[in-house]
Amino acid sequence: MFTGFLEHGIIRRAMDRGLIDTGIINIRNHAAGRHRVTDDRPFGGGDGMVMKPEPLASAIREAANHSPDALTVHLTPQGRVFDQDTARELTEIDHIVLICGRYEGIDERICETLVDRELSIGDYVLTGGEVAAMVVIDAVTRLLPGALGGDHSSDTDSFADQLLAHAQYTRPREFEGKAVPDLLLSGNHKEINRWRNESAMIRTLLKRPDLFTERSLTDEEIQILKKWQMEIGRIIKINGPNE
Numbered sequence: 001m002f003t004g005f006l007e008h009g010i011i012r013r014a015m016d017r018g019l020i021d022t023g024i025i026n027i028r029n030h031a032a033g034r035h036r037v038t039d040d041r042p043f044g045g046g047d048g049m050v051m052k053p054e055p056l057a058s059a060i061r062e063a064a065n066h067s068p069d070a071l072t073v074h075l076t077p078q079g080r081v082f083d084q085d086t087a088r089e090l091t092e093i094d095h096i097v098l099i100c101g102r103y104e105g106i107d108e109r110i111c112e113t114l115v116d117r118e119l120s121i122g123d124y125v126l127t128g129g130e131v132a133a134m135v136v137i138d139a140v141t142r143l144l145p146g147a148l149g150g151d152h153s154s155d156t157d158s159f160a161d162q163l164l165a166h167a168q169y170t171r172p173r174e175f176e177g178k179a180v181p182d183l184l185l186s187g188n189h190k191e192i193n194r195w196r197n198e199s200a201m202i203r204t205l206l207k208r209p210d211l212f213t214e215r216s217l218t219d220e221e222i223q224i225l226k227k228w229q230m231e232i233g234r235i236i237k238i239n240g241p242n243e
């Protein structure tokens with residue numbers, strides 16, 4: 001599952017540049033017996049299978065041999081939801097072991113003894129933690145200095161300042177009757193910056209108003225909000241019912 005992901009695009013380049021290194025441990029190589037069984041029925045009965053503790057412990061210890069100081073992260077829908085702040089936090093950590101569970105979960109004793117942290121990528125259930133691990137690797141890697149083309153490319157990401165990113169346009173100047181906003185062609189970088197800040201704010205307000213309640217406002221943002229407030233007030237005054 002990981003090869004395609006690791007062999008393309010920004011992740012591949014980050015590997016080639018030595019910004020990250022990855023190793024994959026197949027749990028099956030840590031399972032005993034001719035059948036290399038890694039799962040078993042749950043004690044107490046019920047549906048589904050549980051990942052056995054011995055192969056998992058052995059696999060995690062193999063990972064720890066490569067990086068003894070690693071943070072061990074179990075990917076599970078029960079974990080704290082992974083977000084951009086967590087991605088930034090993880091850029092500070094040199095070695096991370098990502099445990100990808102399958103089936104109904106892993107034996108609880110592994111969670112208690114060998115796991116430092118649990119992460120989920122959202123409130124839905126996947127068939128396994130592998131896709132979640134790739135999400136974490138992708139989001140963290142692109143934040144590492146030098147991972148993206150330009151030096152500061154991730155500074156203007158959505159969530160970089162707890163807002164969504166501003167609208168983007170490229171050539172042609174007119175597409176199917178829709179023109180690019182004139183101001184973006186003006187070359188006036190101060191004005192373009194103001195336009196972008198306002199664009200980021202309106203998109204956040206319309207698409208993700210919850211983000212606004214989790215951050216404080218800059219002076220410029222307060223000015224923009226007051227401008228909108230006046231415009232909205234005028235619309236109500238002109239077109240609303242007379243009291």
Ligand code: 6GU
Pocket residue numbers: 074075076077101119120121122123124125126127128129132133
């Ligand atoms: Cl990390 N794992 C699984 N299996 N399902 C998930 C998840 C993780 N995050 C959301 N759903």
